Amino acid sequence: xxxxxxxxxxxxxxxxxxxxxxxxxxxxxxxxxxxxxxxxxxxxxxxxxxxxxxxxxxxxxxxxxxxxxxxxxxxxxxxxxxxxxxxxxxxxxxxxxxxxxxxxxxxxxxxxxxxxxxxxxxxxxxxxxxxxxxxxxxxxxxxxxxxxxxxxxxxxxxxxxxxxx
Numbered sequence: 001x002x003x004x005x006x007x008x009x010x011x012x013x014x015x016x017x018x019x020x021x022x023x024x025x026x027x028x029x030x031x032x033x034x035x036x037x038x039x040x041x042x043x044x045x046x047x048x049x050x051x052x053x054x055x056x057x058x059x060x061x062x063x064x065x066x067x068x069x070x071x072x073x074x075x076x077x078x079x080x081x082x083x084x085x086x087x088x089x090x091x092x093x094x095x096x097x098x099x100x101x102x103x104x105x106x107x108x109x110x111x112x113x114x115x116x117x118x119x120x121x122x123x124x125x126x127x128x129x130x131x132x133x134x135x136x137x138x139x140x141x142x143x144x145x146x147x148x149x150x151x152x153x154x155x156x157x158x159x160x161x162x163x164x165x
Contacts, residue, residue: 036127070115089129116150
């Protein structure tokens with residue numbers, strides 16, 4: 001039996017690329033800027049989505065600085081209104097951008113970071129971003145608790161979103 005133009009050896013080569021080389025490329029692309037993981041963030045630092053929504057809607061309250069530390073594509077598709085894109089916390093450039101954005105702020109400023117790319121316990125971006133803010137002396141940093149992802153735990157609940165950069 002003939003298997004198209006590629007043949008069996010071609011299929012084996014494609015599978016080898018997909019199964020072996022692609023994970024290596026992804027690991028290199030998403031190598032962490034820090035070894036900190038989201039699972040190392042204390043639960044006391046987690047902020048439930050409904051609490052953040054309430055903080056955003058409250059009148060006369062100093063609003064938190066909300067920073068998305070995930071992918072640009074995710075931010076462009078939908079993000080929390082008023083949030084700022086910083087860059088992936090798993091990348092040195094994202095950590096540098098984070099540092100530059102918050103450096104002049106009071107170390108007591110409420111900063112909420114979120115990603116939403118995947119379940120919180122597997123997120124490669126939150127741990128390094130949280131670790132950098134803690135290292136810089138910020139004492140009021142919260143991590144938006146998106147157990148599954150941004151779509152399910154924020155947008156899917158009907159909470160407001162913005163699109164674009």
